[in-house]
Amino acid sequence: MTVPLATIDDVRRAEASIRPYFSSAPLIRSYPLERELSLPASRRVWLKDYGWTPTGSFKLMGALNWMARNLERIGDRPVAAHSSGNFASGISFAGMCFQRHVIVVMPESAPRIKFERTRSFGAEIRTYNIERDHLTGERERMTRDIAEKEGAIQASPYDDPHVIAGNGVGGLEIVRELQRENRKLSHFFCPISGGGLMSGHALAIADGFPEATIIGVEPDGANDFQKSLTAGQRVRLDRPSSICDGLLSYDVGVHNWPLLQRFVKQSVALPDESTRQAMRWIYDQHGLRTEPSGAIAVAAALSRQVDLSGDGDIVLTVSGRNADDEAFAKWIDLPPAAPQIG
Incomplete structure (x- = not known):
């Protein structure tokens, strides 16, 4: 491919x-x-x-460019992404800069500072259990559900x-x-x-x-x-x-x-x-x-x-x-x- x-x-x-x-x-x-x-x-x-x-x-660089290149496709829809925490704050920062609503899926165990930074830029956070994710795949499922059920545009933290x-x-x-x-x-x-x-x-x-x-x-x-x-x-x-x-x-x-x-x-x-x-x-x-x-x-x-x-x-x-x-x-x-x- x-x-x-x-x-x-x-x-x-x-x-x-x-x-x-x-x-x-x-x-x-x-x-x-x-x-x-x-x-x-x-x-x-x-x-x-x-x-x-x-x-x-470093994560805000990729997040800012992704947001800038996808503004027309996003329109007034939310942006969804999963992240261990740094891309969460990066895409949240980008959402603040470009006035777009961001929903991020983060591990419950992520460092507190990563939650605080992400929220400070205006994103909505939803959490999952990283200890069982290798069995359940809930990180990917939750992010996909936000895209499918809430009409969000999905952003990858790296694969884009x-x-x-x-x-x-x-x-x-x-x-x-x-x-x-x-x-x-x-x-x-x-x-x-x-x-x-x-x-x-x-x-x-x-x-x-x-x-x-x-x-x-x-x-x-x-x-x-x-x-x-x-x-x-x-x-x-x-x-x-x-x-x-x-x-x-x-x-x-x-x-x-x-x-x-x-x-x-x-x-x-x-x-x-x-x-x-x-x-x-x-x-x-x-x-x-x-x-x-x-x-x-x-x-x-x-x-x-x-x-x-x-x-x-x-x-x-x-x-x-x-x-x-x-x-x-x-x-x-x-x-x-x-x-x-x-």
């Missing part, structure tokens, strides 16, 4: 659609990571920090060319910033779940820095992309599990997989303990509070599983910061990172 795929031109067009509502997320140089990874003075490490956005994650293109705007920002600094890029680390973030970013990174190695990062209990890469086809997991609640898709999307297969040649899967240690490291070294999904790319670099040799810079995606206070404190309750000297 041939599916329409997002292109770099779609990413460039998406920027015009979302820029009135969203300013560039910062690209922050990480001096501590440069020391930690023993890089020569000629190379730099950068964190692309989407926790800075109004929704606390407009969502992919919108997310890719962040990749354009990375490319432009590095080019403005006359830098080269050797490695790009980014989390993969359904593939909406990585496929959009990979389009932009591969266009701007075709020599860069693009590395996908997943929890080892939710490594459907890694298994798909090995098999050469999409592999579905029966029950993904991890503290990274934003990385628990059953499989990568139909619209995402061809782009991921083309651009992402390497995958790293990490235990949750490594992600917790990265969360603590980022907090100790940068004062940033991240959610687990947001820290996993840094965890991959710290794990030394990837050969970082080369003469370009390294960019790590911090995809979000939406963690509840109590959960964050528990996750980083580890011995403090060793102080950096020099």
Whole structure:
């Protein structure tokens, strides 16, 4: 089956659609990571920090572009979507910007901050039990029922060319910033779940820095992309599990997989303990509070599983910061990172 795929031109067009509502997320140089990874003075490490956005994650980029491209089709009908929480707040933010009613289906166990952000932008929330979803499929059923019974237009959190293109705007920002600094890029680390973030970013990174190695990062209990890469086809997991609640898709999307297969040649899967240690490291070294999904790319670099040799810079995606206070404190309750000297 041939599916329409997002292109770099779609990413460039998406920027015009979302820029009135969203300013560039910062690209922050990480001096501590440069020391930690023993890089020569000629190379730099950068964190692309989407926790800075109004929704606390990258998800609003794809949501804004999807909403902008579907306004005529939506008309005065509601928009329905399912989400672990970050796309919920993203599509809610887009609904507020474009004055459309949004209904989102979220797990009962989603972090409180994700419920609060989503409601703050005006969306209606309905919940399901994620622990039994692998048996009941209630997440998909509830979303489909809203579309069929309430006349809603359904939005995918990742499996849609407009969502992919919108997310890719962040990749354009990375490319432009590095080019403005006359830098080269050797490695790009980014989390993969359904593939909406990585496929959009990979389009932009591969266009701007075709020599860069693009590395996908997943929890080892939710490594459907890694298994798909090995098999050469999409592999579905029966029950993904991890503290990274934003990385628990059953499989990568139909619209995402061809782009991921083309651009992402390497995958790293990490235990949750490594992600917790990265969360603590980022907090100790940068004062940033991240959610687990947001820290996993840094965890991959710290794990030394990837050969970082080369003469370009390294960019790590911090995809979000939406963690509840109590959960964050528990996750980083580890011995403090060793102080950096020099």
